[in-house]
Amino acid sequence: MNEELIQRLQTYGALAYPAEKIASIEQLDNAQYLHLLKQLSNPETVEAKQYRHGADVAEYKIDLLLYELALQGDFKAMSEYNSRREQKTKQNAKATRQR
Numbered sequence: 001m002n003e004e005l006i007q008r009l010q011t012y013g014a015l016a017y018p019a020e021k022i023a024s025i026e027q028l029d030n031a032q033y034l035h036l037l038k039q040l041s042n043p044e045t046v047e048a049k050q051y052r053h054g055a056d057v058a059e060y061k062i063d064l065l066l067y068e069l070a071l072q073g074d075f076k077a078m079s080e081y082n083s084r085r086e087q088k089t090k091q092n093a094k095a096t097r098q099r
Contacts (some may be wrong), residue, residue: 001035006050013054 005026012022019040023033039047063084069077 001032001039001047006047009047009050010054010057013051013056014058016055 008026009022017025019033019037022028023036026032028036036047039045040051042048043052063081066077066081066084070081
């Protein structure tokens with residue numbers, strides 16, 4: 001997999017694009033698509049780490065923007081921020097119990 005595609009995986013992760021859409025955009029052939037799918041399925045690969053990093057940074061930026069808008073009195077943003085925070089708290093508690 002070329003370095004340019006590996007770098008773009010951060011953007012695809014931020015947009016939560018599945019492997020099928022990435023393959024279509026990048027015009028990957030079937031063998032390349034299957035390789036991408038395999039790489040994204042293994043959390044230890046560079047590709048999976050880049051994809052996850054993009055997703056995590058996007059989530060952080062959205063949460064930060066909602067938080068800042070909530071501090072300024074935007075009630076819609078406050079509601080969305082609290083909803084996302086509660087969801088993360090539940091996910092974290094579930095993950096902690098599974099360890």
